[in-house]
Amino acid sequence: MGKWTRRGFVTAGVIAGGGFIVGVAIRPGNRTIELSSLVAADDEMLVNSWVKIGADNRVTAIIPHCEMGQGAHTSLTQMLADEMDADWALVSMMEAPAKAEYANYPLARGFLGGFDVPAVLSPTVNGIFLQATQVMNLQITGGSASVRATGVYGMRVAGAAAREMLLTAAADAWQVPKAELTARDSMIVHEASKRSEPYATFASAAGRLTPPAEPPRKRMEDFKFMGKSMPRFDIPAKVDGSARFGIDAEVPGMKYASIVRTPVFGGEIVSLDDRGARDMAGVRDVIDLGNAVAVIADGYWQAQQALAKVGIEWDTKGNDAATTETIFQQFGADLDSATEREAWQADRELGDVSTAFAEADQIIEAEYRVPYLAHAPMEPLNATAWVRDGICEVWTSCQNPLGFRAEIAAALDVDDETVIVHNAYLGGGFGRRAQGDYAVQAARLSAAAGMPVKLIWSREEDIRQDNYRPAVMSRFRAALDTTGRVLAWQNQYVDKHEPAEAPLIPYAIDNQLIRYTDSPTHVPFGPWRSVDHSQHGFFTESFADEVAVAAGQDGYRFRRDLLKDLPRERAVLDLAAEKSGWGASLPDGRGRGISLQYSFGTLVAQVVDVTVSDGDVRVDRVVCAVDPGFAVSPDALVAQMESGIIYGLTAALYGEIYIDNGAVAQSNFHDYQMLRMAESPAIETYIINSGAPWGGAGEPGTPGIAPALANAIFDATGTRIRRLPVKNYDLQFRIHEPEEVV
Amino acid sequence: MIELKINGQTRSVEADPATPLLWIVRERFGLLGTKFGCGISQCGACTVHLNGVPVRSCVTPLAAAEGGDVTTIEGIGGDGLSALQQAWIDEQVPQCGYCQSGQLMSATALLEANPNPTDDDIDKAMQGNICRCGTYPRIRRAIKRAANPGLARVQRFDREVTHG
Numbered sequence: 001m002g003k004w005t006r007r008g009f010v011t012a013g014v015i016a017g018g019g020f021i022v023g024v025a026i027r028p029g030n031r032t033i034e035l036s037s038l039v040a041a042d043d044e045m046l047v048n049s050w051v052k053i054g055a056d057n058r059v060t061a062i063i064p065h066c067e068m069g070q071g072a073h074t075s076l077t078q079m080l081a082d083e084m085d086a087d088w089a090l091v092s093m094m095e096a097p098a099k100a101e102y103a104n105y106p107l108a109r110g111f112l113g114g115f116d117v118p119a120v121l122s123p124t125v126n127g128i129f130l131q132a133t134q135v136m137n138l139q140i141t142g143g144s145a146s147v148r149a150t151g152v153y154g155m156r157v158a159g160a161a162a163r164e165m166l167l168t169a170a171a172d173a174w175q176v177p178k179a180e181l182t183a184r185d186s187m188i189v190h191e192a193s194k195r196s197e198p199y200a201t202f203a204s205a206a207g208r209l210t211p212p213a214e215p216p217r218k219r220m221e222d223f224k225f226m227g228k229s230m231p232r233f234d235i236p237a238k239v240d241g242s243a244r245f246g247i248d249a250e251v252p253g254m255k256y257a258s259i260v261r262t263p264v265f266g267g268e269i270v271s272l273d274d275r276g277a278r279d280m281a282g283v284r285d286v287i288d289l290g291n292a293v294a295v296i297a298d299g300y301w302q303a304q305q306a307l308a309k310v311g312i313e314w315d316t317k318g319n320d321a322a323t324t325e326t327i328f329q330q331f332g333a334d335l336d337s338a339t340e341r342e343a344w345q346a347d348r349e350l351g352d353v354s355t356a357f358a359e360a361d362q363i364i365e366a367e368y369r370v371p372y373l374a375h376a377p378m379e380p381l382n383a384t385a386w387v388r389d390g391i392c393e394v395w396t397s398c399q400n401p402l403g404f405r406a407e408i409a410a411a412l413d414v415d416d417e418t419v420i421v422h423n424a425y426l427g428g429g430f431g432r433r434a435q436g437d438y439a440v441q442a443a444r445l446s447a448a449a450g451m452p453v454k455l456i457w458s459r460e461e462d463i464r465q466d467n468y469r470p471a472v473m474s475r476f477r478a479a480l481d482t483t484g485r486v487l488a489w490q491n492q493y494v495d496k497h498e499p500a501e502a503p504l505i506p507y508a509i510d511n512q513l514i515r516y517t518d519s520p521t522h523v524p525f526g527p528w529r530s531v532d533h534s535q536h537g538f539f540t541e542s543f544a545d546e547v548a549v550a551a552g553q554d555g556y557r558f559r560r561d562l563l564k565d566l567p568r569e570r571a572v573l574d575l576a577a578e579k580s581g582w583g584a585s586l587p588d589g590r591g592r593g594i595s596l597q598y599s600f601g602t603l604v605a606q607v608v609d610v611t612v613s614d615g616d617v618r619v620d621r622v623v624c625a626v627d628p629g630f631a632v633s634p635d636a637l638v639a640q641m642e643s644g645i646i647y648g649l650t651a652a653l654y655g656e657i658y659i660d661n662g663a664v665a666q667s668n669f670h671d672y673q674m675l676r677m678a679e680s681p682a683i684e685t686y687i688i689n690s691g692a693p694w695g696g697a698g699e700p701g702t703p704g705i706a707p708a709l710a711n712a713i714f715d716a717t718g719t720r721i722r723r724l725p726v727k728n729y730d731l732q733f734r735i736h737e738p739e740e741v742v
Numbered sequence: 743m744i745e746l747k748i749n750g751q752t753r754s755v756e757a758d759p760a761t762p763l764l765w766i767v768r769e770r771f772g773l774l775g776t777k778f779g780c781g782i783s784q785c786g787a788c789t790v791h792l793n794g795v796p797v798r799s800c801v802t803p804l805a806a807a808e809g810g811d812v813t814t815i816e817g818i819g820g821d822g823l824s825a826l827q828q829a830w831i832d833e834q835v836p837q838c839g840y841c842q843s844g845q846l847m848s849a850t851a852l853l854e855a856n857p858n859p860t861d862d863d864i865d866k867a868m869q870g871n872i873c874r875c876g877t878y879p880r881i882r883r884a885i886k887r888a889a890n891p892g893l894a895r896v897q898r899f900d901r902e903v904t905h906g
Contacts, residue, residue, distance in 0.1 A: 069837025069875050227903070231834065238839030239830040240823065241775020241815035245840060248774040256769070281758065299757075300778075301765045378779055378787060378840040378874045427777070427840030428874050459780040575904070634903055635834060639880070643837055646876025669784035669872060678865035680878035687903045 051080055051162045057186055057198040059086045061155065064096040065146045066399055067234050068426035068433070069643070070698045071636035072146035074232045078632060079151045082225040083159030083218060086199075087186040093233060095423060147632050148601050148694045160215035162206070169205035170197070220630065220691070227689075229635030234425065246397030246424045247456060249384040254452040255284050257445050258303035261292035261465050264316035264662035265522050269293065273311035280306045285449045292441065296449050300456055319522045319662040324471070327659060328369060331473040331494040331519050338517035344492070347503050351511035356488035360479035364550045368476070368539045369723045372657035373469040373528055374664075374672060379427020380462050383442035386452035387412070392419045392443050397426040399434040407436035408443045419443075430647070431527035435467050463672050464664040467526025468657055470495055474503075474539040476546075479511075484551030486562070487511060491540070494519040499599075502532035505540050506569050506598060507562035523659060529647055530699040533599040537703025538652070538710070538724065541595040545711040546720065555594050555711060556582050568627060568690050569596060569603060575686055576605035576625035589613055590620075591716025597704035601695025603627040606645070608681075608708040612716045615730050619649060619681040619709065624701065626685060629692040637697050638685045644701020645683055650675040652706035653726050673727075746807045748773070749817030759805035763797075764788045766804050767814060775815035775843045779872070786871030789844040790814050796851040798870070815843035818850050826850055829888040837875035845871045849885050858889050 052060040061077040077093045080086075163183050170188040171178035174195065182189050189196040220227075237243035262268060274286040277295055282302035287294045293312055297303035338344050357363060383396035385408075392412060398404050401421045409416045426433055442455040457465070474493035481487055488511040491503060496516045503514050528534060548558035556577045563570045573596050577583075586592060589612055596605045609621040624641045631637045654673035658665040666672040710721035717731050745754040748771060755770050767773050767790065776799060779787030783798035790799045791813040792806070818824050823831075826849055836842045845868070852859055852867035859867065864885055873881070 069839060071837075229834075231831070234839065235831055235834060235836055238836035238842050239827045239846065240819055241773070241843050243839050244774070245777075247778065250772075250774075299761070299765055299769050301761050302758075304781075376874060378777075378785070378838065378872065380778060426838060428838045430874070456778065459782070459785075631903060639834065639837060639877075642879055643876040646878065647874070650876075668782055669780050670782065674785075674872045674874065675876075675878075676872060677868040677878045677881070680876070680882075683879055689903050 051084065051158050053162075053199050053203040055200055057090055057200040059084060059091045059186065059199070061091065061093040062096050063093050064150060064154075066095065066397070066401070066423055066426055066429070066433075068397075068399070068429040069234075070146070070640060071232050071234075071633060073234060074230055075147050075633045075636055076151050076155050077233070078225040078228070078230055079147070080155040080159040082223055083156045083215075084163045085183040085185065085224075086159075088225065088230070090186050146696075146698075148696050151632065152694055156217055157215060160217050161212055164212050164215045165206035165209045166199050166202050168209055169202035173202060173205065226632050227630065227634070229633050232636065238425075244424050245379050245427045246384075246395065247379055247382045247427070247454075249395035249422075249424065249454065251384055251386055251393075251395065251452040251454075254384060254386070254454050255296050255298060255449070256300040256303050257294045257296045257442070257453050257455040258300065258307045258458065259289075259292050259294040259441060259445075259455060260307060260312070260461060262314050262316075263464060263664075264314065264319050265524055266317045266319055267291065267314045268317070270313040270315045271311075272313075276309040276311075277306040280309065282306075284451070286310060287445055287448050289441065289444055289448075294441070294445050294455070296445065296451070296453055300454075304458065316662055322522060322659055322662045324371065324659045327471060327521050327523070328473060330521070331471075334517055334519040335473065335475060335492060335494055338492070344515035344517055345496070347496075347500070347514040347516065348512050349515075350509075350513075351488075353488045353490055353511045353513040356511040357477070357479045357490075359481075360487055361482040362480040362550060363477060364480070364546060365475070365477045366543055366546055366720075366722055368474045368542065370469075370472050370535050370538060371655070371724065372471045372523060372525075372659065372664075373651055373655045374463050374466040374657050374666075375428075375430040375432035375469075375528055376462060376466075376669075376672060376674070377426070377428025377430055377432055380459055381432070381438040381457040382455060383439040384452065384454040385439070385442035385446040387443060387447040387450075390418060392446070393422070394419065394439055394443060395422045395424065396439050396442075397424045397429075397433060398436065398439065399426065399429045399431075400436070403434070404436040404439050407440055411440045412443055412447060430529045431531070432466060435526055437465075459669070460667045463657075463666050463668060466657075466664075467524045469528030469534060470497065470525040471521075471523075472535045472539075474536070476539070476543040478543070478547045478550070480547070480551055484553060486547055486551065489513075489547075491543075492516065493536075493539070497525070497532050498527070499531060499533070502536040502599070503540065505544065506566055506596070507544065507559065508565060509562065522662065529644065530599055530702040533597065533699070533703035534648065534651070534706075537595070537597045537599070538706040541597065541704060541707030542710050542721070545593070545707070545714065549714075554583075559594070559596055563596075568692060569598070571688060571690070572596065572603045572605045572625045572627045575688060576607050576623050579625065579684065579686055580607035580609070580621075580623040582607060586715075589716060591712040591714070593708045593711025593713070593715055595704040595708035595711065597700065599696075599700045599703055600698075601629065601693060602697065602700035603695075604641070604700050604704050606704045606708040608705070608712040610709065610712040610716055612713065612731050615732060617653070617709075617713060617726060617731060619653075619679070622649075622681050622683045622705070622708075624683065624685045625688065626700070627688040627690045627692065627695075628697060628700075629694040630689050631687050632694070634687055637687060640697040641685045641701040642683050644699060645705050646675055646680060648702040648705035649681070649709065652709050652724055653679075656725050656728070744804055744808050746804075746809060747811045749813060755804070757804055759803060759808070761804045762800050763790065763792075763802045763804055763807050763812070764799035766807075767799060767812070773814050773816050777840055777843055779841065779844070783870075784872070785841070786844040786848060787841050789847040789871065791847060791851060794851075794854070796848050813847075815846060818846065824850065824888075825891070826853065826884065826888040829884040832887060833880045833884040835877050835880040835884050837877055841871060841873045841875075842877075845873065845877075845881055849881070849888075852885070853889060859885065 282298035295307040477490040479488040607623040777787040779785035788800040
């Protein structure tokens, strides 16, 4: 049983039921100068890291996550304000500064170990994860973790603790039993004596109390803001042009930089001819960063024009022969080799697969592939840096301010404390903005040029210098008996990343063997919305459909039968099927497909309707049933489902980063195609609050859409999509065969 | 010195006439609501109105705007919000928000030319604007809401939820 320590600034503890408290309690007189100057005015005090109460009775939630449209700033504030019984009109938020005190430990714990740790082990495990995250310097927004980790284990606990402390302080001040007091709309009320005072009256006294180790949290039926779709804080500024993104940073005297990095990953500059560029109007400097060249000029367009005039010879380090084909040949060879050598790492071994295959009446096999994908957030990557007087100040938009600070400090060989990162709104992240390469470049350019520099990547640079969603090859075998029952499921694939459970299936199949081997390439990779779920969701839910077809069963009923011990999964699947009108016969050229995915703590079932004509696929409608345990902001959850679906559909239909001569062949939106308004389907989302532990929202909508689409295309055409993207297929619809008349 | 009107004000600027209007608007006039997205008129994030017509400012040279009338996102609401901007809030359209200035500029031009657009009209007018967050369904609803103030309000803040 942990308590919030009163010595340091980082406090953490465990509460009954496996809950995890992480917070920063700031004792008056013992706060860091940095923190107080950033988050507290003279007449304010910090009650703890996640809540501040001003003399004006305004409650400010301090959110250790960035806002990239997922609504975390608002949802997390709802969680805090609800537990605090705050008056919503007096509630606002601010994003936590990039300080170590705000590292979000629960997130790392979620990534590294899941949330379900036996209570008896919790103190130890938490200690380990605390250390791990301190080392990793995390302040990441990712893993769909804001609500389910920071919200549940941070904001709600902090809000409840603040409320308890205010009640205790008021009871002391009025000399009445605490049980006679209520907290309501940012007021402490004593009914018996008809007294009521704003929270602020007691804030400083409350701040001197020892925080309760286990502040009581509200029951669901008492929620006031949680479960309501509160208007998002960030939206008004996003309709009148006043929202400020990283690219909008303005620093006195700043110049603009355009950059190009070696097209073949891993390459370096051999020679540089910048004579033409240096003479051009507005050009201030041409800088060689070893693996990249940048031009700094008075205006961005001038920098771009001049960069195009720089002659660069690159060393490709022997990677210039790689193509997407050679990479998939390598994957295939490594899978064959792992088979020969029996050199696998297992995700799941259940029962006895070889006996099941030996006894099978029918065996089906398939090989699936997905290509590399770029993230392509709308706001091109950018950072403004000013290295001066022993400090490096950086203005950017990123998913990991503390990680960026550490990366920049390492690159400049300075202490973390001398790097200050200001984080603005993100014009999209999707995982790309968790990696600090662009901010490091900006800092190095400012250091080299001796002036504040705003570095903006061109779209071409964004497409060609990403950390890509990895290409994956995945092979399946399934064994069926004479009745169509599935005896065994075998899945072997190349290259595993996170989360570990992504290739696992929920279906009750007695014999399962799921395993992988490594096959590294020279192509840099990184997390892409829903990470490994985005590939394995497509693989497993497409192959499940193949098995259903082989068993002569309908894709929905086939799944349902294999979920009989998983009522939550069944309920989500049933709701999607029901709302979609599953089972109705469709005219020729139309098809319907279903999928089920569990990712980031949230269950999603999707049904896609397509029309195929003249070889083209049109997605008409998507029905999405989602069980996040509890929807903190139902409309924000719906928005994230819509967003995840369109992001995933774009990838499934069009997404392909093709490697040619060791480099990326695509360059901009004309050849890295995006879904647009006219191709955007009608989307219906239905929410189930099952009461299960709360799950994420930003990513779970993405992984199930590609298989639901592929299954719908199979239904319409008889063509099984085993290699994305769909645009590479020449599809013709088939004539639906009439039911056999007996 | 090149002179043009921007959001009703006459401004002049000393710059290479080939400079894309986007960078003049952002760097020289400090109007940061107009965004850079692709540089080749593929995404629409930089959309402004030139003499009432939506153009991609990333490929529109300053010379083409000489003596012209340019409107940016900062200029469409007057003193408050336009009906479209209000509909964007009512439908909670933006997510990351980066493309939304461009989306609003295209939608504003659509409604000025066609006060009651069909779905096909919306598809055509908005086809040049990419949104990576996938706000298209909400953009469509917001345009319809602005076009039909009498339209029944979607109960956006009171969604139905099944309790399992």
